[in-house]
Amino acid sequence: MTDGPLNDNTGVEAAVAGAHRREWGRVLAATARVARDLDLAEECVQEAYASALAAWVGGGIPDNPAAWLTTTAKRRAIDAIRRDRTLRAKLPLLVEPNEVIMDELTTDATDPGDVIPDERLRLIFTCCHPALAQDSQVALTLRLLCGIPAADIARAFLVSESTVAARLTRAKKKISVARIPYRVPQATDLPDRLLAVLAVIHLLFTAGHTAPSGASLMRADLVDRAMHLARMLRELMPGDTEVRGLHALLLVTDARRATRVDADGGLVRLEDQDRSRWDRSALAQAHDLIVGCLRAGPPGRYVLQAAIASLYAEAPSYDQTDWPQIVVLYDRLLDVWPTPVVALNRAVPLAMVSGPQAALAEVERLERDGRLSGYHYLPAIKADLLSRIGRTGEAADAYRQAFDLAANEAERAFLAGQIATHAERR
Amino acid sequence: MAQYAVLIYAHDSAHAPDATPQDTESSDRHSDELAESGAMVLAYALTPREMATSIRGDTVTDGPFVDSKEVVAGFYVIEAPDLDAALAIARLNPVVREGGGVEVRPVAGRRFAERTTG
Numbered sequence: 012m013t014d015g016p017l018n019d020n021t022g023v024e025a026a027v028a029g030a031h032r033r034e035w036g037r038v039l040a041a042t043a044r045v046a047r048d049l050d051l052a053e054e055c056v057q058e059a060y061a062s063a064l065a066a067w068v069g070g071g072i073p074d075n076p077a078a079w080l081t082t083t084a085k086r087r088a089i090d091a092i093r094r095d096r097t098l099r100a101k102l103p104l105l106v107e108p109n110e111v112i113m114d115e116l117t118t119d120a121t122d123p124g125d126v127i128p129d130e131r132l133r134l135i136f137t138c139c140h141p142a143l144a145q146d147s148q149v150a151l152t153l154r155l156l157c158g159i160p161a162a163d164i165a166r167a168f169l170v171s172e173s174t175v176a177a178r179l180t181r182a183k184k185k186i187s188v189a190r191i192p193y194r195v196p197q198a199t200d201l202p203d204r205l206l207a208v209l210a211v212i213h214l215l216f217t218a219g220h221t222a223p224s225g226a227s228l229m230r231a232d233l234v235d236r237a238m239h240l241a242r243m244l245r246e247l248m249p250g251d252t253e254v255r256g257l258h259a260l261l262l263v264t265d266a267r268r269a270t271r272v273d274a275d276g277g278l279v280r281l282e283d284q285d286r287s288r289w290d291r292s293a294l295a296q297a298h299d300l301i302v303g304c305l306r307a308g309p310p311g312r313y314v315l316q317a318a319i320a321s322l323y324a325e326a327p328s329y330d331q332t333d334w335p336q337i338v339v340l341y342d343r344l345l346d347v348w349p350t351p352v353v354a355l356n357r358a359v360p361l362a363m364v365s366g367p368q369a370a371l372a373e374v375e376r377l378e379r380d381g382r383l384s385g386y387h388y389l390p391a392i393k394a395d396l397l398s399r400i401g402r403t404g405e406a407a408d409a410y411r412q413a414f415d416l417a418a419n420e421a422e423r424a425f426l427a428g429q430i431a432t433h434a435e436r437r
Numbered sequence: 438m439a440q441y442a443v444l445i446y447a448h449d450s451a452h453a454p455d456a457t458p459q460d461t462e463s464s465d466r467h468s469d470e471l472a473e474s475g476a477m478v479l480a481y482a483l484t485p486r487e488m489a490t491s492i493r494g495d496t497v498t499d500g501p502f503v504d505s506k507e508v509v510a511g512f513y514v515i516e517a518p519d520l521d522a523a524l525a526i527a528r529l530n531p532v533v534r535e536g537g538g539v540e541v542r543p544v545a546g547r548r549f550a551e552r553t554t555g
Contacts, residue, residue, distance in 0.1 A: 140520075142520060142524075188543055189520045189543045190439050190518075190519040190520050190543070191519070191520045191521075192518075192519040192520065192521050192522075194519075194521070196521065197521075200521070200525075
């Protein structure tokens with residue numbers, strides 16, 4: 012084999028892989044409008060990517076790979092529909108305004124230089140429709156918008172591949188039987204529907220950020236996918252402050268990625284992290300987004316969460332954190348999103364402002380409330396507060412409770428260390 | 438267009454045998470609105486839970502089949518282009534703001550028996 016073709020093949024393979032990573036969602040979303048069926052669309056997009064390898068080796072890599080792939084996939088979809096017109100007419104189809112379809116079908120899409128309309132917003136609202144269970148929303152979003160195979164989705168969420176495949180099948184069936192539309196919701200429904208989309212992206216990020224141990228590579232990949240989706244949504248809905256707020260929240264949280272674990276994979280607490288290694292440009296980008304959102308009007312849940320994370324990150328040191336301001340922001344957050352988890356997190360800055368005793372009272376109130384039983388951060392925070400007021404024995408017990416509930420190995424190792432330290436001083 | 442059944446869940450049906458027009462006013466008005474809008478295909482109001490008799494296996498018991506805070510108080514079938522449109526119509530049911538709610542289910546098939554009257 013000569014060097015020439017080898018380089019060509021490697022170059023083409025890289026181009027196809029790159030287009031898969033960046034453009035899958037765009038290509039699938041555009042194809043789904045023509046195919047009017049998500050399974051057919053997926054099949055056609057897969058075939059388009061497969062045919063790209065040979066076509067690009069022979070004819071060169073196109074200037075606009077996404078347009079080439081979209082045209083190829085759409086053409087396959089149109090062929091399939093023409094072939095099976097009578098059959099397909101009997102199938103429930105993805106609901107779409109008819110005139111657009113007829114338009115697409117009569118256009119002979121041969122010009123890959125065409126600007127392809129961005130249909131990803133329709134696709135994400137369909138994937139995250141509230142008529143679908145959230146685990147299905149997550150699986151559909153990863154499969155259809157990010158092009159991640161069912162096997163990798165399964166690995167990321169520690170479930171079997173057949174479970175993910177069944178979820179995807181069920182969800183697609185419901186989309187077609189219940190006629191979940193392929194459309195961006197109307198203005199009146201938009202805020203609620205957007206919340207579901209933001210929740211899915213946030214959940215993906217969180218699952219990657221502190222996942223149970225296992226496929227460590229895939230965890231970073233989940234964070235990257237969530238970031239990619241957040242950026243995409245911001246491009247598609249630039250005017251929405253909660254969309255910008257979510258992107259800012261992910262940027263701030265991920266800026267600390269390199270310092271959250273030590274060389275041995277051990278957990279490093281926020282107060283012990285090396286702030287000089289935080290991603291300053293990500294923090295600055297988030298800061299600008301947050302300031303813009305706060306100026307735009309009363310902040311929502313994600314803007315407030317981002318503002319809190321940003322205040323934590325912008326302090327020159329842990330001790331110089333603006334604790335009173337963080338408590339104020341938590342109060343605002345509780346107004347718009349009153350959940351026990353938010354109330355628990357508020358106890359951390361509250362301890363710095365009003366003392367550990369006051370924060371402990373708040374945590375104990377939440378403990379009696381019962382909704383957080385099973386949430387290991389509650390006993391972990393309680394243990395830290397008990398330790399700070401010298402109730403070492405009780406702190407050790409609370410750390411043990413947290414240890415029993417925690418599933419992440421790095422967190423368990425950290426908690427085991429705390430149990431040992433406090434049991435010694437008992 | 439597709440058809441969707443809307444099941445009305447409430448603490449109980451307002452359509453008791455001795456119900457006054459006031460008791461059933463909000464549901465009657467909504468039913469009229471739906472019929473006028475052209476969305477409604479058919480509608481049935483049911484009598485209260487006390488009137489229900491359930492059969493499970495060989496056992497016949499009094500009361501609704503599922504022992505729950507809410508019962509099916511009635512159901513109707515609407516026609517809508519897609520789920521979002523159906524949900525927008527179903528959401529208008531007054532029961533949603535009166536402590537109950539509705540369940541929307543795509544209709545899989547239907548059949549009316551031919552009957553001779555008299």
